[in-house]
Amino acid sequence: MDSRRILVTGGAGYIGSQTVRLLLEQGHDVTVVDNLSKGYRHNVPAGRLFELNIADTAALAGLMRRMRPQAVIHFAAFIAVGESMREPARYFTNNLGGSLSLLTAMVETGVRHMVFSSTAAVYGDPPSSPILETFPIKAVNPYGESKVMVETLLRWFDEIHRLTSVSLRYFNASGADPAGHLGEEHDPETHLIPLLFRAILTGQPITVFGADYPTPDGTCVRDYIHVDDLAQAHILSLEYLLNGGASDQFNVGTGAGHTVLEMIKVVEEVTGKKVPYVIGPRREGDSPSLVADPSKLRSRLAWQPRYGDLKTIIEHAWKFASSHSK
Numbered sequence: 001m002d003s004r005r006i007l008v009t010g011g012a013g014y015i016g017s018q019t020v021r022l023l024l025e026q027g028h029d030v031t032v033v034d035n036l037s038k039g040y041r042h043n044v045p046a047g048r049l050f051e052l053n054i055a056d057t058a059a060l061a062g063l064m065r066r067m068r069p070q071a072v073i074h075f076a077a078f079i080a081v082g083e084s085m086r087e088p089a090r091y092f093t094n095n096l097g098g099s100l101s102l103l104t105a106m107v108e109t110g111v112r113h114m115v116f117s118s119t120a121a122v123y124g125d126p127p128s129s130p131i132l133e134t135f136p137i138k139a140v141n142p143y144g145e146s147k148v149m150v151e152t153l154l155r156w157f158d159e160i161h162r163l164t165s166v167s168l169r170y171f172n173a174s175g176a177d178p179a180g181h182l183g184e185e186h187d188p189e190t191h192l193i194p195l196l197f198r199a200i201l202t203g204q205p206i207t208v209f210g211a212d213y214p215t216p217d218g219t220c221v222r223d224y225i226h227v228d229d230l231a232q233a234h235i236l237s238l239e240y241l242l243n244g245g246a247s248d249q250f251n252v253g254t255g256a257g258h259t260v261l262e263m264i265k266v267v268e269e270v271t272g273k274k275v276p277y278v279i280g281p282r283r284e285g286d287s288p289s290l291v292a293d294p295s296k297l298r299s300r301l302a303w304q305p306r307y308g309d310l311k312t313i314i315e316h317a318w319k320f321a322s323s324h325s326k
C-alpha cells in the first residue's frame with residue numbers, strides 16, 4: 001500500500017498503540033489523538049501524540065485541517081462491560097457522543113473514511129456459535145449498545161455524507177507485540193490473560209465465573225485474537241476503503257474457541273507456574289460461548305492471522321507482563 005496519512009484516536013491504548021506501531025513499520029504517516037484517560041504516553045512514539053478529548057469537535061477539526069488525514073482509525077472509547085452496567089451515561093457520553101463529535105469534525109474537514117473498533121458484544125447472547133456478521137444485533141449491556149449506536153451513526157453518515165467505514169467486531173483481543181515492548185495495561189484490568197498472570201505474580205486466586213455451562217468443561221468459551229493480527233485487520237480495512245470499498249462490517253477472531261480452564265492450562269505450560277484459582281458462581285451477562293466465524297474477513301480482505309496459535313499469544317503476553325509487572 002502507498003504511504004498514507006492516518007489519524008488514530010485512542011492510539012495510546014492497548015490495541016491502538018499496536019496498530020500505530022504496525023502503521024509506522026509499514027511506512028505510513030500517523031497522528032495520534034488520545035486524552036490519556038486510559039492510555040499511556042509511553043505507548044506512542046515522541047512527537048505523534050495530540051492530547052485531546054474526541055468530544056472537542058473544534059480542536060479535532062483544527063488538527064484535521066493541519067494534518068490532512070486520508071482516513072481515521074477510531075479506537076477511543078471506554079471498554080469495561082461491568083462498569084457500563086453501573087454508569088451507562090459515561091459510556092453513551094464517551095463512546096457515542098465522542099464518535100459523533102469525531103464524525104462531525106471529519107465531515108467538516110472532508111475526511112471520508114473510518115475504520116471503527118466495534119465488538120462481538122453487539123451480538124449480545126447469540127443463539128449459536130460460531131457467529132456470522134448476519135446474526136441478530138442485540139447488545140445486552142450499555143457498552144455493547146454504545147457500539148451498536150456508533151455502527152448506526154456510520155450507516156447514516158455514509159447514506160448522507162458518503163463517508164465510508166469498516167466496523168471491525170473484535171472478539172477477545174490478547175497477546176502483546178512479539179518484541180515485548182507494548183502490551184496490555186488496562187486499569188482496572190478485566191481481561192482473562194493478564195488476570196491469570198496477576199494471580200501467578202501475586203498468589204491471589206482468580207475466580208472462574210461458573211463451571212456449569214454447556215461447554216466441554218463447563219467454563220465459558222471465548223475466541224482469543226492476537227493483537228498484532230487485529231492491528232493488521234485495520235490496515236487491510238484502510239486499504240480497502242481507500243481503494244473505494246463500500247462500508248461493511250467484519251468479525252475479527254480466529255474461529256477457535258477456548259474454555260477458561262484450557263486457558264489456565266496453557267498459561268501454566270508457558271509460565272511454568274501454577275495459576276491459583278477458585279470456581280465461583282456464574283456472572284450475570286456472560287454468554288456460554290462467543291466464537292467468531294472470520295471467513296468474511298479472510299475472503300474479502302485477504303486477512304490471514306500470523307499468530308493464530310494460543311500458545312504463541314500467551315507467550316507474547318507473558319513476555320510483556322513478566323518484564324512490566326509493577
Ligand SMILES: NC(=O)c1ccc[n+]([C@@H]2O[C@H](COP(=O)([O-])OP(=O)(O)OC[C@H]3O[C@@H](n4cnc5c(N)ncnc54)[C@H](O)[C@@H]3O)[C@@H](O)[C@H]2O)c1
Nearest residue numbers: 010012013014015034035037038039053054076077117173
Ligand atoms: N480489548 C478488547 O478485547 C476489545 C474487544 C472489542 C472491542 N474493543 C474496542 O477496541 C478499542 C480499544 O480497546 P483497548 O483494549 O485498546 O482499550 P484501551 O482503554 O487500552 O484504549 C482506549 C484508548 O482510548 C482513549 N480514550 C478514551 N476516551 C477518549 C476520549 N474521549 N478522547 C480521547 N481518547 C480517549 C484512552 O485514553 C485509551 O488510550 C475500544 O474502542 C474497545 O471498545 C476492545
